[in-house]
Amino acid sequence: MTEPQAQDRHQDSAQDRLIDLAESPIRAQSATAAKSVAADLKSLGAEHPAIAELLAANGAAREFVLAALALSPYLRELALADPQTLSLALTQPAAELVSETIAGARDCWRNSDGRLASESELMRDLRRAKRRVAFTLALNDLARLIDCRMTTLSLSMLADAALGAAFDHLLRGAHNSGKLKLPDPDRPSTDSGLIVLGMGKHGAGELNYSSDIDIVIFFDPDAGIVVDREEATDTFARLVRRLVRIMQERTGDGYVFRTDLRLRPDPGSTPLAFPMEAALNYYESRGQNWERAAFIKARAVAGDQSAGERFLDELVPFVFRKYLDFAAISDIHSIKRQIHAHRGFGDIAVKGHNVKLGRGGIREIEFFVQTQQLIAGGRMPKLRRRRTDEMLVALARARWIDTVTARTLAESYWYLRDVEHRIQMVHDEQSHTLPETEAELARIALMMGEADTAAFGQTYVAVLKRVEECYAALFEKEAGLSGAVGNLVFTGEDDDPGTLKTLAELGFERPADIARTIRTWHYGRYRATQSVEARERLTELTPELLRVFGATKRADEALLRFDAFIAGLPAGIQLFSLIGSNPALMSLMVTIMASAPRLAEVIARKPHVFDGMLDPGLMAELPTRDYLAERLEAFLQGASVYEDILDRLRIVALEQKFLIGVRLLTGAITPERAARAFSHLADLIIGAALDAVHQGMEEAHGRVPGGRAAVIGMGKLGSRELTAGSDIDIILLYDHDPDADESDGPKPLDPVRYYTRLTQRLVAALSAPTAEGILYEVDLRLRPSGNKGPVATSIRAFAKYQAEEAWTWEHMALTRARTVAGETSLCDQARALIDEALARPREERKLKSDLVEMRELIEQEKPPRDIWDVKLIPGGLIDIEFIAQYLSLHARASGWLPDDQAGNEVVAAVDPATGQAAPRPDPGECTGTDITLKTLGPQALGQETTEDLRRALALWSGHAQIVRLCTEGAFAPSEAPAGLIELVTRTGEAPDIASLEADFKTTSKRVRALFRKITG
Structure with a gap:
């Protein structure tokens, strides 16, 4: 048969088929639409005889073409932009035309004379080739002259050719510029070591009509084509960026293929082109189950094809595992969970149904096949094919599924792919969803050759139900895999709609962000x-974690804090296992993340603090001084080097502060007990730091004859009322022999310089930032003369200053002074001097006047932010502390005595009003503001007023403890995590934040009134 005869025979059969289709419902387009298309084409007839002949024939073929172009605005646009393509599609067999076009595209990287084409020429030729192939396939597909298998395979071959031409162009250009040195410049990709893998439908030869292409690009540094090996990654990354532009930038000729690179290893943090050895290491150690499924269809599509095939051969053990170990079974279950998730995505319907992701859709058939491949592919090489229809046949031949199921799924697969293609042919959009409107759905029905939407819907729903029945029978025993909370699937790069819906229902406001995390x-x-084991444990935990996090308000923020925590962990298996087997620990973790951003940040920065949470007796033991001292001593044991001691102090302090905070957060201890615990810890840390600094000073400078040092705790440290975020106020006192001139070490210092340097080193030890953080911010401003005075104060100067120069407010501050560390004899001497200074006679009116003046000054210089600023508000903590300090100074001046050497606050030896012995507090009890009120208030103020002040103090202090524990800044209900709101209201014994605010305002007014009454 001659070529003209073959051509005539093809045209005859095509015309017969077109006549048959012309009698089908595809002709049922409106006369207006057909006339509009005919008018557009008529103007092209003069230069294109085939088009003129078609229009003049006025027969079935004409009606079909007009109807097809009216149904698809995209095809109509292509025909008008490139009438030559329409002419060729009408006169040349589709297979021949597509094959010639693809061959031309593959070689368009160079001109006919062998010279490298320009990038603009390459982009133009590839886009015109895509336009010609797309139009030819669509017209012949609608005419049923070709089937969906040829359409998908041809589009995949075109993608291969376009990528091959683009990479050859880029490699040759880099060679010409001296960046690369190719083994064979006329065949740029050969032995280049550049591996381009087509993934998903591209790799399987099943591309959609308007599909993106998923590619992964690796390179072999040992191929030696990069002139500067150090620049290999950057060089290939630049090539890939240019490739993306060549492929997907829209020009006047359209685009070639949208290109997706997100299937490469860890795409959020890796270069666009990945070294081959590093990729193999990644897949061996960190590869995910969804990546295994993705690589089932992977194929070398461009670049160094031989290297690509070798790379895929090395990946076989990763994709197809020889044994069904625990990790493999977990992976398979994850894939099954995804199938079940998609089962739940919408009801079987027609309008608005997603033909790819919806129930009974394409994705279910693909997962059905891939799951069986993951299970059996390791032992049965025949089950390692890429195409879905071929795999269904292979599964049936291997008796893995029955032939009826294989045939049903294969037929359903190609029917659904036909529907998908017609959806995409309308506007060349990457859509898989049937239209919602009757008119648009009718368009799809007609393109499928159905009489109307009802007939199409009946056929379509029947196919979906058959698919669902097939895989439902296969997975009926796995119904629980999606978990009680709903669909939760996090494989792959794309969001699963069912999972996003479940996350939203659980309480997350940004489901896509959570899924990405x-x-x-x-x-x-x-x-x-x-490690695989850690990921398995975390995967098992995820549904319950999401449920518990979702139950909190602002669940998104809480889970993101948990993510930051995981990011900082050195290892995860033990912790994930413990959380999984200990609901209380999981609940505590969620409470921290949801309620306490400050604590969450601590454990994110220093995950080791969480180690203490693994102690099963944590909540049962109170953080007493003895308890904390025992742990501090154990942690410091064996440390002798100064820097090591300080680092260990920072570690143990941070951990214990965290654990005290956790006890407070959970209600295991009260705010008052927490204040004492924070203060006990600070005492011990200061003492240990002072010892370490002393030792360092003695090694460098020796000892000052008769030298002694003591640290006085002031402010909240002195009154044992520290919070989690408190600074520490201290004064360092020293003493030495009167005739001591200098220390006796190798580098002697006079006493003033010696103790000044010791103080500076102590402050640095406590507050200097290191890798382990800081211990405390240190404030020395309460020392004699404040910032103007020396940082270290001799005991004699201290006594003289307090007796002769100190202001009333300094004596007020001194009522909370307490020795916290240092030489015992100097501590006793300091305590006696403080008692003596505070017991001096005072003029009552001046005392009150000074107190009021001081309070007014604070109010002017530091006004409160709002009612939640419980320290500074009128009637707040400062008012109550000033009342207590006034009572202390007044009582001491009236003959009340401090408890003997207990370091306790002021108590009365004899009540001057009754002459009876006043009750002494237990030395182990807190010695702060509350004990002063409790001891001195009833006699001076009356029981009712005292109790009012103590209740207000408990309210303010409890609020301050929780806020300082949970946040770094001020408390603002509109911005605070919901969990913190709940904690604050619980601590304040209020039903909600509005009630607490009202209580705060009432309490503030009441205390301010008492303050005015007491101070006259």
């Missing part, structure tokens, strides 16, 4: 999730 756990990007 959880997917990063599966990448193994964090140290804690790099």
